[in-house]
Amino acid sequence: MLVLLAGxxxxxxxxxxxxxxxxxxxxxxxxxxxPQNNLSPTFKKLQFADYQQIKFKTSHELxxxxxxxxxxxxxxxxxxxxxxxxxxxxxQQNVTQIPYRADDFTFGxxxxxxxxxxxxxxAGFKVLYHLNPNHQWxxxxxxxxxxxxxxxxxxxxxxxxxxxxxxxxxxxxxxxxFPRFKSYWIEKPKxxxxxxxxxxxxxxxxxxxxxxxxxxxxxQHKGDARVYVKSRIILRRQVKRLGIAPLTSMFLYGPNQPxxxxxxxxxLHDSDGLAIHTGKGEWIWRPLENPLNDPQHVSYxxxxxxxxxxxxxxxxxxxxxxxxxxxxRYDRRPSGWIVxxxxxxxxHVTLIEISSPNETNDNIVAFWEPEKMPKPGQLLxxxxxxxxxxxxxxxxxxxxxxxxxxxxxxxxxxxxxxxxKPDGTLAFLVDFxxxxxxxxxxxxTALKSQISVSNNAExxxxxxxxxxxxxxxxxxxxxxxxxxxxxxxMRAVLTKNGQPVTETWSYxxxxxx
Numbered sequence: 374m375l376v377l378l379a380g381x382x383x384x385x386x387x388x389x390x391x392x393x394x395x396x397x398x399x400x401x402x403x404x405x406x407x408p409q410n411n412l413s414p415t416f417k418k419l420q421f422a423d424y425q426q427i428k429f430k431t432s433h434e435l436x437x438x439x440x441x442x443x444x445x446x447x448x449x450x451x452x453x454x455x456x457x458x459x460x461x462x463x464x465q466q467n468v469t470q471i472p473y474r475a476d477d478f479t480f481g482x483x484x485x486x487x488x489x490x491x492x493x494x495x496a497g498f499k500v501l502y503h504l505n506p507n508h509q510w511x512x513x514x515x516x517x518x519x520x521x522x523x524x525x526x527x528x529x530x531x532x533x534x535x536x537x538x539x540x541x542x543x544x545x546x547x548x549x550x551f552p553r554f555k556s557y558w559i560e561k562p563k564x565x566x567x568x569x570x571x572x573x574x575x576x577x578x579x580x581x582x583x584x585x586x587x588x589x590x591x592x593q594h595k596g597d598a599r600v601y602v603k604s605r606i607i608l609r610r611q612v613k614r615l616g617i618a619p620l621t622s623m624f625l626y627g628p629n630q631p632x633x634x635x636x637x638x639x640x641l642h643d644s645d646g647l648a649i650h651t652g653k654g655e656w657i658w659r660p661l662e663n664p665l666n667d668p669q670h671v672s673y674x675x676x677x678x679x680x681x682x683x684x685x686x687x688x689x690x691x692x693x694x695x696x697x698x699x700x701x702r703y704d705r706r707p708s709g710w711i712v713x714x715x716x717x718x719x720x721h722v723t724l725i726e727i728s729s730p731n732e733t734n735d736n737i738v739a740f741w742e743p744e745k746m747p748k749p750g751q752l753l754x755x756x757x758x759x760x761x762x763x764x765x766x767x768x769x770x771x772x773x774x775x776x777x778x779x780x781x782x783x784x785x786x787x788x789x790x791x792x793x794k795p796d797g798t799l800a801f802l803v804d805f806x807x808x809x810x811x812x813x814x815x816x817x818t819a820l821k822s823q824i825s826v827s828n829n830a831e832x833x834x835x836x837x838x839x840x841x842x843x844x845x846x847x848x849x850x851x852x853x854x855x856x857x858x859x860x861x862x863m864r865a866v867l868t869k870n871g872q873p874v875t876e877t878w879s880y881x882x883x884x885x886x
Contacts, residue, residue: 388468397581397582397583423483424451428478445471448518450495451496456553460495501513514527528590531701535620537621539606541615547613555575571586585601603756605754618711622642624642624737627640627645630781640703644709647724650681661737662726666883668858670727671725685710685759686709687765688707717743721741723738769876773876776805781801785800801880828855837867846875860883861881
């Protein structure tokens with residue numbers, strides 16, 4: 374069983390975000406020292422399947438003996454997780470460090486000896502909670518492992534997209550910098566608690582930070598997880614791109630971008646679109662793409678906003694037959710929706726899409742960029758909450774129709790023999806559903822489509838058709854690309870009497886030469 378090392382005496386209510394912020398400010402004023410790699414070659418060269426064999430013993434989980442609602446298990450160092458993190462417990466009397474002991478782990482077939490693991494440590498931790506009543510075991514509901522990554526899931530969800538504490542210089546020609554949570558402080562829960570509170574100290578060559586996380590596995594018993602985040606960030610030096618509240622996901626292919634080889638799975642992604650709720654009230658949906666044919670293998674989009682109301686990477690398809698994957702259950706992977714809890718001012722929601730040949734790579738990143746880059750030493754305060762949800766109807770306007778599907782296909786015309794013939798255009802079929810569209814079905818001729826296409830394409834045709842299956846509208850638009858070496862931007866929204874009745878469909882067709 375874990376035995377805690379004695380630490381400094383302090384009441385739990387007296388240790389909090391302000392303490393970690395003071396540590397971050399002190400750290401920012403000091404020279405940066407990179408984390409020390411203390412792994413032996415055996416553990417550094419582990420393959421993922423081998424690393425998965427190293428497990429924390431269930432009987433040794435922290436707080437298990439006390440039968441508290443939350444329990445902690447820990448990740449061992451190995452592979453790229455080559456530097457230990459410090460993890461502390463906060464209770465009513467003390468702040469104490471949780472010690473690493475090799476005896477708390479089983480190593481499976483991984484060849485090791487006492488010397489190889491004696492001076493190692495924790496790579497991170499996972500949070501356990503009895504979330505699903507039909508389970509006779511505690512469910513893993515959160516994981517903090519690697520750089521500043523963390524993942525959280527709610528009832529009947531499986532891990533998909535990740536969140537991060539901070540992103541620096543993501544998607545640029547220069548190497549990305551990955552800030553790292555170097556220390557954690559976790560409050561010991563009380564019987565009956567429905568959330569867990571923890572703090573983290575972030576460090577990197579360019580920034581330090583202090584974070585508070587309040588994790589609700591089943592927020593208000595509505596079937597989704599919510600995490601309240603308070604971040605305090607200090608730059609050590611100027612950076613070219615500062616990403617606040619980053620989300621990282623995977624998109625390989627979907628109906629807007631069919632895969633080039635046969636696959637039994639109709640779609641393959643953790644998220645299929647970026648949703649944005651602007652400060653002016655507009656709702657935007659940007660379907661994701663995998664820029665495989667882009668010569669730069671990366672696509673960058675930016676949405677300028679004042680005082681954003683929310684943004685996130687969503688997984689809108691919830692039917693199993695959308696994916697047909699019994700092993701990975703993409704239909705259960707949550708959306709990540711971020712809502713600011715203080716004023717974020719002016720800035721951009723940035724979307725970066727990176728080409729990927731398979732589903733093992735996280736190739737999608739979205740985050741907030743402030744309009745003005747802060748000065749080194751300035752204390753930034755960004756508060757927000759993240760909903761990890763499989764109820765996407767909660768993450769959009771209830772009055773407006775939403776984009777249910779985006780499909781892409783070569784344009785064609787019917788010949789006299791009724792056989793279709795390609796006409797050199799590119800067709801997009803956009804299904805709008807929900808909101809008040811069903812009520813407008815009898816008077817759908819009053820609906821108009823407002824479409825804009827960038828200068829690199831010609832809008833050949835467009836028309837609306839009532840969809841009796843969804844009781845919504847299908848927009849069929851066809852374009853002709855002028856220069857394949859340049860991208861094409863498109864936007865479309867349905868209106869009635871000049872007022873929007875749907876969210877805005879925004880699409881970036883990546884260059885192919």
